[in-house]
Amino acid sequence: xxxxxxxxxxxxxxxxxxxxxxxxxxxxxxxxxxxxxxxxxxxxxxxxxxxxxxxxxxxxxxxxxxxxxxxxxxxxxxxxxxxxxxxxxxxxxxxxxxxxxxxxxxxxxxxxxxxxxxxxxxxxxxxxxxxxxxxxxxxxxxxxxxxxxxxxxxxxxxxxxxxxxxxxxxxxxxxxxxxxxxxxxxx
Numbered sequence: 001x002x003x004x005x006x007x008x009x010x011x012x013x014x015x016x017x018x019x020x021x022x023x024x025x026x027x028x029x030x031x032x033x034x035x036x037x038x039x040x041x042x043x044x045x046x047x048x049x050x051x052x053x054x055x056x057x058x059x060x061x062x063x064x065x066x067x068x069x070x071x072x073x074x075x076x077x078x079x080x081x082x083x084x085x086x087x088x089x090x091x092x093x094x095x096x097x098x099x100x101x102x103x104x105x106x107x108x109x110x111x112x113x114x115x116x117x118x119x120x121x122x123x124x125x126x127x128x129x130x131x132x133x134x135x136x137x138x139x140x141x142x143x144x145x146x147x148x149x150x151x152x153x154x155x156x157x158x159x160x161x162x163x164x165x166x167x168x169x170x171x172x173x174x175x176x177x178x179x180x181x182x183x184x185x186x187x
Contacts, residue, residue, distance in 0.1 A: 043120045049145045052085035057146050062165040063092055070098050071132065073168050076139065085148040087122065091139045092166065096132035103131045105171040108164065115162045118150035129171050 001009075059082055061075035076091040096102050106126040110116045121127075125140035132138065142164075150156045 043117055043147070044122075048087045048122065049085040049120070049148060051148045052083050053148050053151065055084050055151060056081050057084055057159065058161040059088070059090070059146075060161060060163040061090055061092070062163055064165070064167045066167060066169040069104065069168055069170050070102060071096055071104060071168055073166075082146065084146045084150065087143060087145045089141055089143045090164075091141050092125065093137065093139050094130065094132060094168070095137040096134060099134045101131055101133050101173070103129050103171040103173045104168045105129050106166045106168050108166045111163045111165070112156075112159055114153070114156040115146070115150065115159045118147040118153070118156060119162060119164065120145050120147050126166060130168075131173065 059080045061078060061080070063073045063075050065071060065073050072093075072095040074093055076093055080088060080090060082088045094104075105128075108124075108126050110119045122143040122145070124142040124144075126142070130138075130140065144164075146162065150159065
């Protein structure tokens with residue numbers, strides 16, 4: 001193989017590698033955040049914690065919407081004091097003031113970021129799309145606990161308040177919902 005052919009092969013290999021890494025970057029970053037709690041990404045638990053400590057932490061609830069997203073969205077309670085390891089239940093309220101069904105999905109994070117890996121959601125409205133009919137108002141639950149392992153983490157053990165933030169964004173109408181509306185909903 002000539003020098004030019006080797007250079008072309010190497011350049012093509014590098015370009016393909018870079019394209020593959022670009023494609024994989026988002027899912028790999030998402031996986032990294034879920035495993036480490038980086039950037040305030042929360043954990044997901046299949047069941048309640050097996051230990052409850054006497055130490056408490058204040059949970060602050062925050063709600064926002066993407067620009068031009070028409071729903072009204074707010075936490076039902078602004079704060080809640082919970083024992084570390086105790087399963088708690090909070091509600092957010094969403095209202096669709098428009099005259100058409102609208103689908104949305106919530107993104108979320110926790111601050112301070114050091115607490116993200118210890119904030120464990122058991123059930124959450126944010127795990128799936130939400131569709132609100134015209135004029136519909138709903139209360140959406142999130143059950144969670146703060147993992148007792150947080151008190152042993154040197155970066156997180158001093159955390160006394162955790163803020164759980166949700167932002168609703170527009171989403172394409174899920175196919176089954178679109179079909180049940182007779183295809184009348186805007187995508």
